[in-house]
Amino acid sequence: MALVTVVGAGPSGLRCAELLASEGFEILVLEEHASVGKPVQCTGLVSISGLNGLGLELNEDDFAVNKIYGAKIFSPHGTVLEVRKKKPVALVIDRMKFDRLLYKKTVGAGAKVRLSSKLIDLRNGNLFLETKGHGELVKSKIVVGADGPNSVVRHIMHPNIRGEKFIHALQYRMQGSFDPKNVELHFGKFAKGFFAWVVPESDSIARIGLGTKLGDNVESMMNIFLKEKGIEARVLSKSSALIPVSEPFKGLVSENNLLLGDAAFQTKATTGGGLVMGLAAAKACAGTIANHLKHHTSLNDYTKNLASVNRELALHWKIYSHLHSMGEDKMDNMFAKAKKAGLEQFLEEHGDMDRPSKFVRKMLLKPRLWGLAPTALKFALG
Ligand SMILES: Cc1cc2nc3c(=O)[nH]c(=O)nc-3n(C[C@H](O)[C@H](O)[C@H](O)COP(=O)(O)OP(=O)(O)OC[C@H]3O[C@@H](n4cnc5c(N)ncnc54)[C@H](O)[C@@H]3O)c2cc1C
Incomplete structure (x- = not known):
């Protein structure tokens, strides 16, 4: 029987597991994919101040692809707000490398990570898994659902969450000619309820995407956006995923189960960015569990311990x-x-x-x- 099982080896789950394992607790991480960091479904734009405030002790040269100095924000009919700083404000990161660095630290701290292990169901601390095609049962005192926007753990805790809490995002990695120092944000009909973005990796490669309401044909919205903005570039790869967009979620704890990261809607509703918030929440989550195990405090303290994260998410x-x-x-x-x-x-x-x-x-x-x-x-x- 594991003491704490973290479902999902994304950044939030890995960080939570690392912090708990480094306190000497027995931690199991379950990841449905055969390797950590793949597939990548993220633009990888993170603020330098946000990243530095997390205390990750990583060297940005090991995962940063580009440095961003400012943004151009386009209104639906073309008024542009330009914000430019003298120093870089954000990094464009290689998510696969970033996740794998976190994975290394988590394993180094003593957590056990099981790959190709998918949570199917959860009942009273019994986790039903599919591991390499075989069914399996694992018992755990505490379960952290850090299993992303389509979280199985959240679905079991809250079966009735509605689709309007999610944005459907599509992103292309494109080759063309781009401003390497600034990102672009575009509001318009092509991105209902969200926006479109151009985030450069360099002057010749950019991550270009948009989010729109669930049910819209996201690919045709992307075609409209690219045409309207006159973006001529070659598509190198495509990815598509959900972005949780919601007010701070209230049902984070039930029985001995807690939600974390995208599974817990810990993304900034304005941009969909979830890395800094999810990683900050991981610290609060790990701290809550550690206190519970050491001092028998309530797991419901998680919400209280998340106050500063939730204040920003609410704004x-x-x-x-x-x-x-x-x-x-x-x-x-x-x-x-x-x-x-x-x-x-x-x-x-x-x-x-x-x-x-x-x-x-x-x-x-x-x-x-x-x-x-x-x-x-x-x-x-x-
Ligand atoms: C198109 C797009 C662009 C984005 N751009 C940015 C950006 O520029 N900046 C930013 O900060 N954020 C961005 N985000 C959001 C960011 O990617 C997420 O907030 C972040 O990945 C959340 O981390 P997480 O650990 O909570 O979840 P995830 O990274 O989703 O990790 C969840 C993990 O759980 C695993 N899993 C899922 N279900 C199960 C199961 N049943 N059993 C076992 N394992 C399971 C998954 O395989 C995955 O590894 C973007 C998202 C999208 C979709």
């Missing part, structure tokens, strides 16, 4: 809901107003990809931005 959700509740014309007006008010310079100085709480309140202190005050106030005061 991302508010910004997302506000932005996507307005029609295209209103969004265009807002972009024009923001540009005129000097939002670009403000974000250059104060912007933070992960923690909007850091700059939303500051917006209220800038008289030039008072034109945006009702919106900022709504976000700042919650």
Whole structure:
């Protein structure tokens, strides 16, 4: 019988397992795929400040592909907000390498990782697995569901979660001519409820994708986007996956089961980015379990221990809901107003990809931005 079983060897699950194993607990990680880090279904854009704040003790040269200095954000009808910093603000990473580095650390800390082991069902600490085509039963005192957006653990804990909590994303790796220092974000009809992106690996390769409501034909939306923006590039590879987009999820713990990472909707609703938030949540999750095992505290403390992560997730959700509740014309007006008010310079100085709480309140202190005050106030005061 394992003490703690983590389902899913993605970044969140691996980090949680590493932290628990390094405290001497017996940890089992289950991964349905035959190797860690594949398939890659991610753009791999992470803020440098967010990454540095996680204490991962990894060398960015081992997994970074490119450095990003700024962003161009296009409104539905073409108003552009440009934010450029002097120093790099984000990395484009090789997700396969990143995940494998985390895997190495997890195994090094003493966790046991079983590959090709898929969780099928979970009842009272009994995990029913399919391992290389064979059925198997494993018992565990505590189970962490870090099994991604289609989480089996979450489905067992909450069978009635609706499809509108997810965005369908499609991404192409493309060869063409790109600005290697800046990412592009595009709002428009081709990406209903989300946006499209161009994230350069270099001046000749970019990760180009979009997210749209479940049920839309994402491939035809991508064709519309590429045509509308005049992007002429050769498709090198394609990937498609779900992005959880929701307010902070409340049902994170039931009995001895906890949810983590994408399985727990710990993604920024504004961008779908889940790496920094999932890894930060992994620390809270591991800390909660360690305290429970050592001091018999409640596993329900997880929510309390996640307060700082949840504060940011809630703000991302508010910004997302506000932005996507307005029609295209209103969004265009807002972009024009923001540009005129000097939002670009403000974000250059104060912007933070992960923690909007850091700059939303500051917006209220800038008289030039008072034109945006009702919106900022709504976000700042919650
Ligand atoms: C197109 C796209 C672009 C993205 N771009 C970014 C970005 O630029 N920046 C960013 O921060 N985030 C981005 N994200 C989100 C990011 O990829 C996720 O937030 C992150 O991978 C979540 O990590 P995780 O460990 O929670 O889950 P995952 O990485 O999904 O890992 C879950 C693991 O569980 C395994 N698993 C699933 N079910 C089972 C089962 N039943 N039994 C055993 N194992 C199982 C899976 O194989 C997988 O290895 C993007 C997502 C998509 C879809």
